[in-house]
Amino acid sequence: MAEGRLFVAGTGPGKTDYTAPAALNAVRNADFVCGYMPYVEAVAEYISPEAEVFTNGMTRETERVEKALEAAQAGKKVALVCGGDASLYSLASLVYEKAADTDIIEVIPGITAALAASARLGAPVADDLAVISMSDLLTPWEVIKRRIDAVNAGDFVCAVYNPRSRKRMEQIEHALKVFSSRGDLPCGYVRNSHREGETLWVGRLSELNTEELDMSTVLIIGCKKTVIKNGRLVTPRGYTDKYGE
Template identity: 45%
Template sequence: MTTGQDNRNGSLVVVGIGPGAIDLMAPRARTALEQAEIVVGYRTYLDLVRDCLNPASEVISSSMMQEIDRCRKALELTEEGRRVALVCGGDPGIYAMAGLVFELAKSMNAKAPIDIIPGIAALNSCAAILGAPLMHDFAAISLSDLMTPWEMIERRLEAVAPADFVVVIYNPRSKKRTDQIVRTREIMLTHRSSDTPVGIVSGATREHETVRLTTLANMLDEEIGMQTTVIIGNSQTFVWRDKMVTPRGYSKKYGL
């Protein structure tokens, strides 16, 4: 090892910071950030938690699309005996860094311990903002085809649409990738009413948060980008007082 330190003293904590609001971050996550010798992360996420960091900690930031480099650097520092926190938006285990960390650790034969601290994921925070759309079975599907072929994503959409799942759409649209959300709506319309409620949340809990309630017929009229999460209701989902609600089934069972 380059430092000559015993790597048993090193540790990696993968920290989920939630949607962005500091008061929605878990106390355990804040403690991990305060105790880390080195904090590694995407610079936008680091900016969100800057006030939670120990002034004595070294901060290593990088830009978007450098996930592998960040994870590898964090693991290398850990193996050198350093206490490292790797910052992730949302929850590390949901479309985030936890899996990649373990894949790289396996390939590197890393020895130091790795802990995952969960955070509020986009589907949780957006559902809470919208009301209660995820009260029954749901599926989450990312439309990003950077690492998953679009043909597979489309098969998954076609599988969940007729099963009447509430569907949470991650990464619905980017500047270069605009057709996938259009095709998603087409697939859903083959199995669901055009007036099915749809919730669209961008920048959840942050200063630029926007929330729109619309329908499957009209959802493409709304602004949708990479910071947007789209929740498409099932056949029972309704809107009441500007809140999106999917019944769990209590009224049928107990006559509410």
């Protein structure tokens, strides 16, 4: 039996222009492609006509991982397609948790939403960055609250994933109240980053309308050094302070 291989491929923020060539090659050469349906559809043109394809919906991540591992263990070349980066809030860790043979696994990194949003908004991520998801589906809210406090105490630039859903609205309000203790910080969001219907906004915490946030939005909140320049967020790295103009 041929030795199987499982590529856990992050496809980036949206358009395949921002997908790593290694990820597209993994999809192109795969005997078995699986993933959340919208992510697989995004790379459909690269899938071989001979490849078997398995897709399913949200909250069925374990099923996708098990299907991918079964195919790889059967000797197939498998591409498990993930949006953004395969490690951050994605399936790479679950693959390693479930795998009996971890030597068959290769994780291919992708551009995660925080960095994609940062590029659209200017250059807010130039120093230390914290990333927090407001989703309490897998992480208890009490834990998230402690992390919000820690990020605020450290004056980090913060990328907020999954800021608000139709059923979960109070978490982001709590986070903004905490972050506002540092002042009326510059902030911005990108909805549907690098995809059709993309929208951007830049302003200050006091101006932010949380009703415009949803699960397809990444909110970036600056630190005390962050400024708004010509409608863009910029966090100085410190070069001019150290080396002069």
